[in-house]
Amino acid sequence: MNCAQTRRSVLTDPHRLPDEVQAHLAHCTACQALLQGQLKQQSHIASAVERTPTPGLRPIVLPLPDAANGSPAQPSRRRFMATAASVTLGTTGALGAGMWWRQQGVTPDAAHWAEVVAQHFQEDPTHLLPPDPRAPAKAQALLVRLGARQLAALPPVVQGGVCQLLDCEAAHLVLRWQGQSVVAFLMPRKGHAVLPLSVDGWQGELRPLVGGMVATLARDPGVAKAVAQALASAVAWSA
Numbered sequence: 518m519n520c521a522q523t524r525r526s527v528l529t530d531p532h533r534l535p536d537e538v539q540a541h542l543a544h545c546t547a548c549q550a551l552l553q554g555q556l557k558q559q560s561h562i563a564s565a566v567e568r569t570p571t572p573g574l575r576p577i578v579l580p581l582p583d584a585a586n587g588s589p590a591q592p593s594r595r596r597f598m599a600t601a602a603s604v605t606l607g608t609t610g611a612l613g614a615g616m617w618w619r620q621q622g623v624t625p626d627a628a629h630w631a632e633v634v635a636q637h638f639q640e641d642p643t644h645l646l647p648p649d650p651r652a653p654a655k656a657q658a659l660l661v662r663l664g665a666r667q668l669a670a671l672p673p674v675v676q677g678g679v680c681q682l683l684d685c686e687a688a689h690l691v692l693r694w695q696g697q698s699v700v701a702f703l704m705p706r707k708g709h710a711v712l713p714l715s716v717d718g719w720q721g722e723l724r725p726l727v728g729g730m731v732a733t734l735a736r737d738p739g740v741a742k743a744v745a746q747a748l749a750s751a752v753a754w755s756a
Contacts, residue, residue: 521678523548524641531555547645554639627710627730631723633682634702634732635716637689641680644691644700648675652691659688660752663705665729669751672699672744692744699735699744705754706730713738721745728754 518541526538531552534542542548649655656677660667663679663686676691680702687704700719708730714721721734721741726749733748735741 627708631712702732
């Protein structure tokens with residue numbers, strides 16, 4: 518049982534884990550952190566949905582007519598519960614959204630890709646894993662598998678794997694640059710804008726490269742930007 522299989526089980530149902538998953542969790546701190554985060558999130562959602570309004574308080578949200586049929590809008594409590602339910606589905610939202618984009622034949626814009634990257638960064642904390650001596654070779658093989666061309670040497674890679682972002686597989690790498698860890702996502706989807714990223718104290722940017730996009734996150738936004746520029750010069754997909 519490896520980390521990828523364990524994370525899949527944790528994200529599917531953290532309350533019912535097979536014995537082999539529990540055995541992996543016994544010695545993997547990164548997967549333990551993911552499990553604790555999932556359990557905490559579900560606990561918060563459950564308490565929010567079950568919370569009853571404070572007696573004596575009156576709602577201040579006025580019902581607005583529904584644009585479709587002129588009926589009153591959802592009461593605020595029902596609307597709040599619907600929002601909480603949507604958060605519960607967040608862990609599988611990226612995959613579902615990918616299916617929707619494929620069915621509609623629409624290309625997500627850079628802003629949507631930025632949201633997907635931020636969500637995956639939180640759900641798959643690869644940067645917490647110990648360095649893998651085989652990571653540089655694995656990263657090169659992964660880029661070949663994804664159809665990318667390597668134009669120059671990559672910054673030092675210490676962890677890497679493949680992940681699913683919307684409708685495409687992407688390279689999920691952890692690199693070292695100026696003594697800092699930098700998380701990078703390389704995806705074969707064209708982008709046309711440079712957007713800032715900020716997740717849990719990590720900052721960076723999403724930028725286009727030839728035939729694709731790269732997103733980077735680090736504690737220092739300057740380091741993340743430098744790595745994004747280096748990767749944009751080192752990796753390309755067919756234009």
